[in-house]
Amino acid sequence: MQTLVLPLTPDPAPAVARAAALLRAGETAAFPTETVYGLGANGLNTEAVEKIFAAKGRPADNPLILHISKTEEIFPLVSEFPEKARLLAEAFWPGPLTLVLPKSSAVPDIVTAGLSTVAVRCPGDAAARALIEKCGFPVAAPSANASGRPSPTSAAHVLADLNGKIPLILDGGECEGGLESTVLALAPSPTLLRPGLVTREMLEGVLNEPVAVHEAVLAEAVGEAPSPGMKHAHYAPSCLVYVVSGDTYAEMAAKILSRCDEFTRNGRACTIFATEQTQDFYLYRNYVIMGDRNIPRSICARLFELLRGAEGAGFDVIFIEAVKAEGEGLAFMNRALRSAGFKFI
Ligand code: TXA
Ligand code: MG
Numbered sequence: 001m002q003t004l005v006l007p008l009t010p011d012p013a014p015a016v017a018r019a020a021a022l023l024r025a026g027e028t029a030a031f032p033t034e035t036v037y038g039l040g041a042n043g044l045n046t047e048a049v050e051k052i053f054a055a056k057g058r059p060a061d062n063p064l065i066l067h068i069s070k071t072e073e074i075f076p077l078v079s080e081f082p083e084k085a086r087l088l089a090e091a092f093w094p095g096p097l098t099l100v101l102p103k104s105s106a107v108p109d110i111v112t113a114g115l116s117t118v119a120v121r122c123p124g125d126a127a128a129r130a131l132i133e134k135c136g137f138p139v140a141a142p143s144a145n146a147s148g149r150p151s152p153t154s155a156a157h158v159l160a161d162l163n164g165k166i167p168l169i170l171d172g173g174e175c176e177g178g179l180e181s182t183v184l185a186l187a188p189s190p191t192l193l194r195p196g197l198v199t200r201e202m203l204e205g206v207l208n209e210p211v212a213v214h215e216a217v218l219a220e221a222v223g224e225a226p227s228p229g230m231k232h233a234h235y236a237p238s239c240l241v242y243v244v245s246g247d248t249y250a251e252m253a254a255k256i257l258s259r260c261d262e263f264t265r266n267g268r269a270c271t272i273f274a275t276e277q278t279q280d281f282y283l284y285r286n287y288v289i290m291g292d293r294n295i296p297r298s299i300c301a302r303l304f305e306l307l308r309g310a311e312g313a314g315f316d317v318i319f320i321e322a323v324k325a326e327g328e329g330l331a332f333m334n335r336a337l338r339s340a341g342f343k344f345i
Contacts, residue, residue: 003163005155008032008172012127015170020134022168028052030144030158031131032172034124035096035180035196036151036304037158038067038141039166040131046108049140053110055165058147063113064140065098065181066120069132074120077138079104084186084207091206093122094129096181097198111140121181127172143180144169150304150339153178157308178301179331184211192217195331197297217334218325220342238311240268241340243333245322253281255345256319260285268316273306275299275321286315296328303335 006015041048103118143151146161155171182196246252272287291298
């Protein structure tokens with residue numbers, strides 16, 4: 001199969017129309033959102049959704065998110081829409097929040113991997129919403145990477161993973177968020193299954209009650225995971241990845257440098273994902289600056305791109321500096337730890 005890449009600029013309409021025609025015909029198409037690129041198909045059509053699983057090599061027990069273009073489109077998809085969901089949708093949609101709610105019989109089992117709940121979100125990106133609206137059905141869309149790889153934040157990343165496996169990629173440039181949406185379960189009580197740029201603190205502010213963080217967010221899942229995505233290997237480049245912490249910047253840098261030297265002596269090429277605050281420790285080493293620790297959003301935005309970049313540049317080992325696991329930093333640490341297979345020093 002030829003994979004066509006169509007730009008969304010200067011006029012998104014023709015490219016969006018082309019993607020909508022493919023999705024209506026039961027095919028797949030990749031498109032940008034404000035978080036990461038998604039690989040879409042008709043979320044009410046089992047055969048179409050099967051093509052997503054096939055292209056990504058995604059395990060069948062990992063359910064998909066249904067994307068809608070406005071809040072009211074959720075009603076046919078869920079059997080309950082509690083007051084808390086209404087408050088959250090009002091506050092954060094369109095935007096990077098996914099709500100897990102009891103599903104209706106309209107949602108095929110393949111989408112939910114047989115679960116009794118369905119994950120739904122209304123993306124913040126205008127072209128994504130225009131595409132969904134033109135389709136006239138909810139669009140099932142996981143991140144448009146090959147299963148297990150870092151999520152794509154540019155059309156080039158999608159092409160690198162899925163060239164020849166999907167018919168179309170809409171190119172909207174780089175995604176602003178850089179990490180996938182926050183996934184929140186509401187029952188029995190609000191619980192963060194995947195942290196994102198809609199933070200725990202923001203959710204608590206709207207719900208006026210505590211939001212729990214599922215234990216698998218910062219630790220390796222044991223036993224039954226409520227969000228099946230938690231138990232699969234994720235975001236992993238082909239390099240060895242470590243997340244490194246310290247009580248002070250100097251202590252963290254010292255840990256990184258000693259391990260870096262050891263690997264280097266053994267002939268392995270190392271790189272360090274540093275921050276503006278810590279870059280001076282790494283003079284004469286291979287390092288990149290993820291962003292500013294005081295603006296965790298800036299660090300989130302570049303993580304996946306830098307993981308792919310380090311791998312492409314041929315590094316064997318990546319050391320990622322830890323940040324405080326609060327606010328957007330919780331989402332960063334969740335993805336960094338998963339990409340490291342939870343190797344935390
Ligand atoms: O930002 C995003 O959410 C992107 C863009 C494309 O919208 N999509 C995305 O989809 O990240 P995906 O499939 O890569 O991640 C969906 C996550 C998985 O961890 C999955 O296990 C979880 O949502 N999920 C889906 N349905 C669920 C359900 N019914 N209950 C619990 N978790 C669910
Ligand atoms: Mg994904």
